[in-house]
Amino acid sequence: MKNKNINMTIYDISEKAGVSIATVSRVLNGSNNVSAKTKEKVLSVVEEYEYTPNLFARGLGINSMNTIGILCVDSSDIFLAKAVYYLEENLREKGYDSILCCSGYNQKNREEYLNLLISKKVDACIMVGSSLVGQTDKENKYIKEAAKKIPIMLLNGYIDAPNIYSIMADDYQAIYQVTNSMYQSGIQDILYYYNSNSYSGRQKLEGFKAAMIANGVEESKQNILYYSGKSEDITAMVAELQEAKKKGIKFQGVIASDDNIALSAVKYARNAKLKVPEELSIVGYNNSFIANCCEPELTSVDNHLEVLCKNLTSTLMDVLAGEKVAPRAVFWGELVKRKTTAF
Amino acid sequence: MKNKNINMTIYDISEKAGVSIATVSRVLNGSNNVSAKTKEKVLSVVEEYEYTPNLFARGLGINSMNTIGILCVDSSDIFLAKAVYYLEENLREKGYDSILCCSGYNQKNREEYLNLLISKKVDACIMVGSSLVGQTDKENKYIKEAAKKIPIMLLNGYIDAPNIYSIMADDYQAIYQVTNSMYQSGIQDILYYYNSNSYSGRQKLEGFKAAMIANGVEESKQNILYYSGKSEDITAMVAELQEAKKKGIKFQGVIASDDNIALSAVKYARNAKLKVPEELSIVGYNNSFIANCCEPELTSVDNHLEVLCKNLTSTLMDVLAGEKVAPRAVFWGELVKRKTTAF
DNA sequence: ATAATAAATGAAAGCGATTACAAAATACAA
DNA sequence: TTGTATTTTGTAATCGCTTTCATTTATTAT
Numbered sequence: 243m244k245n246k247n248i249n250m251t252i253y254d255i256s257e258k259a260g261v262s263i264a265t266v267s268r269v270l271n272g273s274n275n276v277s278a279k280t281k282e283k284v285l286s287v288v289e290e291y292e293y294t295p296n297l298f299a300r301g302l303g304i305n306s307m308n309t310i311g312i313l314c315v316d317s318s319d320i321f322l323a324k325a326v327y328y329l330e331e332n333l334r335e336k337g338y339d340s341i342l343c344c345s346g347y348n349q350k351n352r353e354e355y356l357n358l359l360i361s362k363k364v365d366a367c368i369m370v371g372s373s374l375v376g377q378t379d380k381e382n383k384y385i386k387e388a389a390k391k392i393p394i395m396l397l398n399g400y401i402d403a404p405n406i407y408s409i410m411a412d413d414y415q416a417i418y419q420v421t422n423s424m425y426q427s428g429i430q431d432i433l434y435y436y437n438s439n440s441y442s443g444r445q446k447l448e449g450f451k452a453a454m455i456a457n458g459v460e461e462s463k464q465n466i467l468y469y470s471g472k473s474e475d476i477t478a479m480v481a482e483l484q485e486a487k488k489k490g491i492k493f494q495g496v497i498a499s500d501d502n503i504a505l506s507a508v509k510y511a512r513n514a515k516l517k518v519p520e521e522l523s524i525v526g527y528n529n530s531f532i533a534n535c536c537e538p539e540l541t542s543v544d545n546h547l548e549v550l551c552k553n554l555t556s557t558l559m560d561v562l563a564g565e566k567v568a569p570r571a572v573f574w575g576e577l578v579k580r581k582t583t584a585f
Numbered sequence: 586m587k588n589k590n591i592n593m594t595i596y597d598i599s600e601k602a603g604v605s606i607a608t609v610s611r612v613l614n615g616s617n618n619v620s621a622k623t624k625e626k627v628l629s630v631v632e633e634y635e636y637t638p639n640l641f642a643r644g645l646g647i648n649s650m651n652t653i654g655i656l657c658v659d660s661s662d663i664f665l666a667k668a669v670y671y672l673e674e675n676l677r678e679k680g681y682d683s684i685l686c687c688s689g690y691n692q693k694n695r696e697e698y699l700n701l702l703i704s705k706k707v708d709a710c711i712m713v714g715s716s717l718v719g720q721t722d723k724e725n726k727y728i729k730e731a732a733k734k735i736p737i738m739l740l741n742g743y744i745d746a747p748n749i750y751s752i753m754a755d756d757y758q759a760i761y762q763v764t765n766s767m768y769q770s771g772i773q774d775i776l777y778y779y780n781s782n783s784y785s786g787r788q789k790l791e792g793f794k795a796a797m798i799a800n801g802v803e804e805s806k807q808n809i810l811y812y813s814g815k816s817e818d819i820t821a822m823v824a825e826l827q828e829a830k831k832k833g834i835k836f837q838g839v840i841a842s843d844d845n846i847a848l849s850a851v852k853y854a855r856n857a858k859l860k861v862p863e864e865l866s867i868v869g870y871n872n873s874f875i876a877n878c879c880e881p882e883l884t885s886v887d888n889h890l891e892v893l894c895k896n897l898t899s900t901l902m903d904v905l906a907g908e909k910v911a912p913r914a915v916f917w918g919e920l921v922k923r924k925t926t927a928f
Numbered sequence: 929a930t931a932a933t934a935a936a937t938g939a940a941a942g943c944g945a946t947t948a949c950a951a952a953a954t955a956c957a958a
Numbered sequence: 959t960t961g962t963a964t965t966t967t968g969t970a971a972t973c974g975c976t977t978t979c980a981t982t983t984a985t986t987a988t
Contacts, residue, residue, distance in 0.1 A: 268936095268976095298645040302641040303943060318666040320661070323666045341684045342684070361637050474877075476877055537852060595945060605969075606969095607947075607967070610946060610947080611967090614946080642944030
């Protein structure tokens with residue numbers, strides 16, 4: 243009754259089962275050199291006393307927690323939370339547990355938390371949120387340093403160093419295609435509205451620029467607006483758009499770096515009494531549930547997060563199994579057309 | 586260069602510092618019976634070799650990970666994700682790490698994951714998401730069982746059993762007040778639209794019923810609509826409302842059990858060409874960022890999640906310190922008025 | 929039946945920390 | 959100076975498991 247298992251040790255089990263602790267250990271770890279009879283007896287005793295091995299003692303022996311660390315910038319971000327959710331699920335399926343750490347947008351915390359995870363003896367670390375990956379070598383040094391100890395998986399980020407593996411959506415390509423389609427459909431005054439300088443963010447921006455240039459609009463004539471406030475403050479985003487308009491920037495199309503930004507464009511249009519999509523076309527990114535919520539419903543890029551996460555997990559398993567693995571895999575996304583675009 | 590610290594043990598440090606391992610251990614654990622000189626010497630060696638103690642060995646001795654388990658129904662739910670975020674932050678401040686497990690809405694998983702956390706040697710477990718708490722004793726047995734081993738903290742749930750502590754918003758009170766205010770303002774045909782049978786969900790529903798009864802509307806004449814689909818599928822929620830209307834249910838006010846549901850009411854109004862709030866008043870719950878996104882902006886109940894989480898953490902610290910602690914604390918929320926109500 | 933081989937089991941040595949207890953060093957008092 | 963009290967340090971047992979190696983038992987071939 244009173245937490246039998248909590249104080250049970252392998253010695254107790256071995257005694258009850260009438261075998262040595264080595265045999266018990268073998269049974270529990272699935273060694274095949276145990277006779278069926280013995281195995282059964284041991285298991286029944288284990289069952290009866292609800293015995294669970296002590297993690298620490300186990301770890302001391304094999305030096306692994308069977309646990310993957312997940313370092314996430316901000317788990318209250320819809321997109322990232324979803325990623326964490328998928329990853330946890332996939333890892334569990336593979337028999338791994340996960341520890342989540344949320345660093346916030348602060349370089350010092352990142353380093354600290356990554357080291358924390360390592361000190362917790364995680365077998366690998368997944369970094370979720372491309373803003374974890376900096377632009378300079380110096381910013382990324384802590385990641386490379388960590389990679390000397392355990393494999394690092396980057397979701398939507400890339401660093402060229404040993405033991406670091408990247409699984410990413412082709413954000414460049416996605417925005418390039420969207421921009422191109424919009425332009426070709428006749429909407430030539432396009433505003434690219436973004437709010438992140440993360441790795442993905444930079445990819446998207448480059449995609450936009452390249453597509454515009456491919457259509458003959460040189461960089462100096464491109465409309466690009468950067469929003470630096472909080473990602474939930476839609477009102478502030480709208481204000482920025484109005485400001486831009488006042489300054490004389492013209493646009494019949496807005497391509498946004500995420501759905502929140504796109505939502506602000508929808509609100510802007512409503513305030514300005516612009517018909518969507520007739521007078522203003524809007525494309526979001528991430529295809530989050532917001533896309534379905536807003537009015538009219540938002541056309542948005544879906545980068546197949548679930549697929550990315552599944553792939554990341556299986557790649558990680560390969561890495562842990564010691565197999566050779568490509569350091570980088572890129573997956574294409576897809577434009578989900580709804581009511582804010584007509585092309 | 587090559588991961589000095591990874592193989593360093595307390596023995597190495599003791600040797601380099603010219604003291605015994607016991608002394609090193611004392612220094613690292615802040616025992617005061619060490620001379621300043623020795624302490625300094627040891628610390629400098631520790632520093633130099635970037636030594637970090639082995640978690641497993643340490644755990645074997647003290648049998649604690651200094652870690653709190655967080656069991657969350659669904660970390661991709663905006664509200665819950667925010668809770669997890671606050672909790673992690675607060676715990677970190679107190680010197681604790683956290684392991685997050687997302688069980689999904691499945692009873693078997695819950696049990697499994699809770700046990701997993703315990704087997705990972707967490708010092709306590711926080712259960713986030715009131716749908717983790719069932720209605721029947723049988724459903725909650727696994728929690729009570731777990732509470733025999735470690736303290737269990739419930740965020741927005743209540744179970745009367747030893748070693749289980751509840752921190753909750755007064756959902757009953759909040760909905761009661763809102764309903765009452767709406768009714769008193771002259772809107773007497775109120776629809777309560779909800780989507781969850783969780784502990785909180787039941788509290789809210791009761792609050793609505795009680796307020797209506799207090800205003801002379803007996804239960805059989807109350808309008809209550811339950812949505813059983815996915816919490817992100819706004820379109821389906823709208824359809825339910827239209828269905829209800831068709832069936833002849835009249836309402837000039839909608840009180841929703843969360844902001845998503847409320848959002849669907851806003852969409853419903855737009856489709857039905859009803860002016861908000863003139864012809865239809867709408868109140869949401871949670872005051873999530875959605876409230877600011879939708880058009881018109883949503884009046885919503887804010888239950889001060891941040892305060893709840895802060896309080897939960899400090900209560901937990903008290904519990905872990907062995908202090909007597911009230912098994913239940915209830916906090917009042919607040920109605921944040923925006924554009925979907927006029928009262 | 930016997931030798932050779934394979935399978936099953938057990939004894940014991942770690943893994944790297946904590947901590948009770950003993951011993952040594954230092955401080956203080958008479 | 960000597961004895962006592964106090965602080966500092968070290969020795970060694972312990973935590974509960976994994977795993978190597980030696981030993982015993984079962985299986986197969988001759």
